[in-house]
Amino acid sequence: MDFTFEDQQTAFRDAIRRFLMTEAAPEHLREIWETKSGRSTELRSKLADQGLTALSVPEEFGGIGLSDLDWVLVQQELGYYAIPDSLSDTAYLAVYLLTNMPADVALKREWLPRIASGKARVAVGHPVNPLVADAELADLLLLWHQDEVHALTPAQARLTFNPSIDMSRRLYRIEWTPSDKTRICPANAGRGLWEGVLDRAALAAASQLLGLAHRMLDLGIDHSAQRKQFGKPIGSFQAVKHHLADVAVKIEFAEPVVHRAAYSLARGHALAPVHVSHAKLAAGEAAWLSARKSIQVHGAMGYTWEADLQMFMKRAWALDASWGNRAFHKARVARFVLGNGAALGPDATFN
Amino acid sequence: MKMSDDEIFRLEVARWLRAHLRGEFECLRHRGGPGDEDAHPELRKRWERELARGGWTCVGWPREHGGRGLSIAQQVIFHEEYARAGGPGRMGHIGEGLIGPTLIAYGTEAQKRRFLPGIVAGTEFWCQGYSEPNAGSDLANVQTRARRDPATGEWVLHGQKVWTSLAHESQWIFVVARSDPESKGNRGLSFLLVPLDQPGIAIRPIKQLTGTAEFNEVFFDGARTAAENIVGQPGEGWAIAMALLGFERGVSTLGQQMHFAHELDLVCEMARVNGAASDPAIRARIAQAWIGLKVMRYNALRMLAGAQDGHLRREAMMYKYYWSNWHRELGKLAMDVLGPDGDVVSDDPTRTRLQQLFLFTRADTIYAGTNEIQLNIIAERALGMPKEPRFEKGKS
Numbered sequence: 001m002d003f004t005f006e007d008q009q010t011a012f013r014d015a016i017r018r019f020l021m022t023e024a025a026p027e028h029l030r031e032i033w034e035t036k037s038g039r040s041t042e043l044r045s046k047l048a049d050q051g052l053t054a055l056s057v058p059e060e061f062g063g064i065g066l067s068d069l070d071w072v073l074v075q076q077e078l079g080y081y082a083i084p085d086s087l088s089d090t091a092y093l094a095v096y097l098l099t100n101m102p103a104d105v106a107l108k109r110e111w112l113p114r115i116a117s118g119k120a121r122v123a124v125g126h127p128v129n130p131l132v133a134d135a136e137l138a139d140l141l142l143l144w145h146q147d148e149v150h151a152l153t154p155a156q157a158r159l160t161f162n163p164s165i166d167m168s169r170r171l172y173r174i175e176w177t178p179s180d181k182t183r184i185c186p187a188n189a190g191r192g193l194w195e196g197v198l199d200r201a202a203l204a205a206a207s208q209l210l211g212l213a214h215r216m217l218d219l220g221i222d223h224s225a226q227r228k229q230f231g232k233p234i235g236s237f238q239a240v241k242h243h244l245a246d247v248a249v250k251i252e253f254a255e256p257v258v259h260r261a262a263y264s265l266a267r268g269h270a271l272a273p274v275h276v277s278h279a280k281l282a283a284g285e286a287a288w289l290s291a292r293k294s295i296q297v298h299g300a301m302g303y304t305w306e307a308d309l310q311m312f313m314k315r316a317w318a319l320d321a322s323w324g325n326r327a328f329h330k331a332r333v334a335r336f337v338l339g340n341g342a343a344l345g346p347d348a349t350f351n
Numbered sequence: 352m353k354m355s356d357d358e359i360f361r362l363e364v365a366r367w368l369r370a371h372l373r374g375e376f377e378c379l380r381h382r383g384g385p386g387d388e389d390a391h392p393e394l395r396k397r398w399e400r401e402l403a404r405g406g407w408t409c410v411g412w413p414r415e416h417g418g419r420g421l422s423i424a425q426q427v428i429f430h431e432e433y434a435r436a437g438g439p440g441r442m443g444h445i446g447e448g449l450i451g452p453t454l455i456a457y458g459t460e461a462q463k464r465r466f467l468p469g470i471v472a473g474t475e476f477w478c479q480g481y482s483e484p485n486a487g488s489d490l491a492n493v494q495t496r497a498r499r500d501p502a503t504g505e506w507v508l509h510g511q512k513v514w515t516s517l518a519h520e521s522q523w524i525f526v527v528a529r530s531d532p533e534s535k536g537n538r539g540l541s542f543l544l545v546p547l548d549q550p551g552i553a554i555r556p557i558k559q560l561t562g563t564a565e566f567n568e569v570f571f572d573g574a575r576t577a578a579e580n581i582v583g584q585p586g587e588g589w590a591i592a593m594a595l596l597g598f599e600r601g602v603s604t605l606g607q608q609m610h611f612a613h614e615l616d617l618v619c620e621m622a623r624v625n626g627a628a629s630d631p632a633i634r635a636r637i638a639q640a641w642i643g644l645k646v647m648r649y650n651a652l653r654m655l656a657g658a659q660d661g662h663l664r665r666e667a668m669m670y671k672y673y674w675s676n677w678h679r680e681l682g683k684l685a686m687d688v689l690g691p692d693g694d695v696v697s698d699d700p701t702r703t704r705l706q707q708l709f710l711f712t713r714a715d716t717i718y719a720g721t722n723e724i725q726l727n728i729i730a731e732r733a734l735g736m737p738k739e740p741r742f743e744k745g746k747s
């Protein structure tokens with residue numbers, strides 16, 4: 001595969017980055033954290049104006065019809081700015097589910113255009129996660145039941161809010177009764193779809209973790225340039241420099257792994273699930289290391305509520321455990337590596 | 352079969368705790384440890400007085416100073432039984448473990464008479480005023496100023512301390528302040544005992560990433576303390592301050608280890624209940640954590656045996672580095688054992704404890720000397736390696 005992105009793709013990423021830099025400053029995130037819903041309709045509609053809700057909705061349904069590869073770059077930015085929103089669940093996961101649903105599913109025609117235009121929020125409930133994110137504000141819930149896909153409105157379910165250490169996560173316990181009326185896709189077709197959702201969600205988490213790792217590194221670099229001890233910036237001490245350089249190495253080496261996974265998903269590569277798990281592990285490791293080193297170079301300041309670092313650390317810790325924690329993804333990689341006939345030799349380097 | 356004195360002592364401690372850690376104190380079991388300091392502060396102060404009535408505060412202090420004069424072996428037993436019974440985090444630990452021993456070693460007779468009884472009785476609580484906005488790792492850069500009032504001889508303080516744990520629950524603070532205005536670095540400092548409840552002092556809590564506020568900013572704006580509330584001579588503050596840190600590595604480390612052992616138990620219990628214990632990677636890490644705990648225990652016992660001649664041995668310098676890194680890793684293990692919903696808040700007390708453990712241990716390698724500073728100390732003092740440029744004379 002080719003690891004370079006097209007100019008158009010990086011230009012789009014840069015535009016999103018500039019947009020988030022002004023619209024999602026940490027002070028603003030704190031304000032959103034404090035609101036009851038934890039979400040900002042204003043931010044969401046601005047994200048829609050940027051075309052993000054339409055990104056992978058097929059053109060026939062009013063979208064832009066882009067792929068996993070375009071998403072991966074955007075997700076890194078969403079992570080870097082720790083965007084507290086269900087954008088990815090709605091516009092990436094739900095869109096994937098609905099788009100790939102059998103053609104006769106009426107819901108598809110109803111919801112894809114609404115998602116593309118930024119008018120709908122959709123929450124996705126997958127059995128790998130004990131709770132469902134953003135269920136209360138959703139206009140539609142797409143839920144797993146024995147590999148079937150069910151569609152409900154939040155009013156048809158009982159939702160209980162369950163706070164997280166990461167205040168930007170809005171998690172709900174859902175009690176509901178599956179029925180013929182709620183079922184929109186049978187198990188035989190649903191099974192593959194739910195696997196596809198898991199892979200995309202794990203890839204989204206991996207890309208966001210990479211973005212978060214980057215952000216925490218940048219915060220560490222900033223702090224160590226400004227903070228003086230012994231009459232010098234602490235960043236001039238070798239011990240501090242080495243901490244942050246270690247993080248940079250981890251991030252640098254995780255990035256192509258994440259991009260590789262996106263490429264595999266976009267192309268339907270047979271090993272895409274293994275690539276995704278690898279990506280989630282590599283990005284998760286980078287994010288954990290970045291959190292650990294960044295708080296260390298922050299000193300006591302990093303342990304405060306006031307320092308922005310805590311917002312990004314909490315997001316990273318929570319994301320790392322969602323959509324399959326490290327044990328889950330390691331098991332998927334191990335099953336492949338130890339499986340019969342796994343191609344591991346030199347001629348399989350680029351698999 | 353006849354029981355040894357130590358065995359009899361162990362029964363006595365356990366029996367006392369069983370009889371007293373109940374009723375209104377029942378809810379304090381296993382509470383108030385690191386990361387949970389804001390749990391029931393008033394009740395925990397009452398608990399200190401309850402302990403005092405039973406003679407269970409300052410158990411290692413000499414009898415002449417109000418302590419129980421226990422041998423090291425018996426102190427170990429006390430801490431073990433205290434932890435086993437779920438004894439709450441000690442509100443009085445800064446008094447009992449840090450300033451008390453410092454006063455016993457360096458204080459005047461009058462200071463001992465004035466301050467030790469309040470610590471022993473659990474009626475006066477202390478906090479540590481070392482760090483300042485510009486004096487963290489570079490503690491010698493303290494800028495808080497103390498000058499004598501020529502009229503009264505009192506010390507008058509101006510400046511600011513930061514990260515002061517439990518200042519909002521304390522009556523007294525020990526302060527490292529610059530008493531020679533011309534001085535730089537670790538000279539010209541004095542070690543002062545200052546009452547917190549006075550107009551010249553303002554205490555502002557600092558919210559931590561846990562959402563609670565255990566530490567504070569303490570502002571001195573003409574705060575006063577009596578002429579005799581100085582430990583050592585003016586200008587000897589640095590030596591006293593460093594000696595106090597040596598006491599941090601005393602017998603209380605054994606109590607801390609018992610606390611760690613209990614936390615490891617909680618991790619194991621959660622792993623058994625939620626199935627994480629069937630994951631080989633988790634099993635290996637739990638085994639590793641147990642090994643680390645044993646390593647610390649043997650080293651602490653050796654360290655205590657060696658400390659009796661008054662000199663800190665090499666392992667004492669290394670101990671903070673070892674335990675803090677071990678504990679930080681235990682916090683991460685706890686989070687991994689909690690699994691896919693590790694970040695989710697619930698009213699299951701074990702889950703809450705493990706989450707607190709995780710969050711609090713993020714700071715372990717920072718307070719009481721960061722990892723980097725500890726490694727510098729080990730390299731320079733224990734190994735005799737060339738000193739960092741910062742220690743050169745004449746440079747600040």
Ligand SMILES: Cc1cc2nc3c(=O)[nH]c(=O)nc-3n(C[C@H](O)[C@H](O)[C@H](O)COP(=O)(O)OP(=O)(O)OC[C@H]3O[C@@H](n4cnc5c(N)ncnc54)[C@H](O)[C@@H]3O)c2cc1C
Pocket residue numbers: 227229230234237238239240296297298299300301303478479480481482486487488489513514515516517566714717718719720721722723724727741
């Ligand atoms: C939970 C908590 C409770 C605390 N309680 C108290 C208390 O009760 N009383 C009190 O006085 N203080 C307290 N502190 C403060 C604590 O002692 C300081 O945080 C610590 O000394 C580090 O100082 P700093 O935070 O200013 O970090 P800095 O000194 O700014 O250090 C930042 C980073 O730079 C590194 N660094 C600095 N200098 C060097 C060097 N020369 N070489 C290599 N690396 C270097 C550090 O290791 C660290 O990684 C508490 C801190 C915490 C987190």
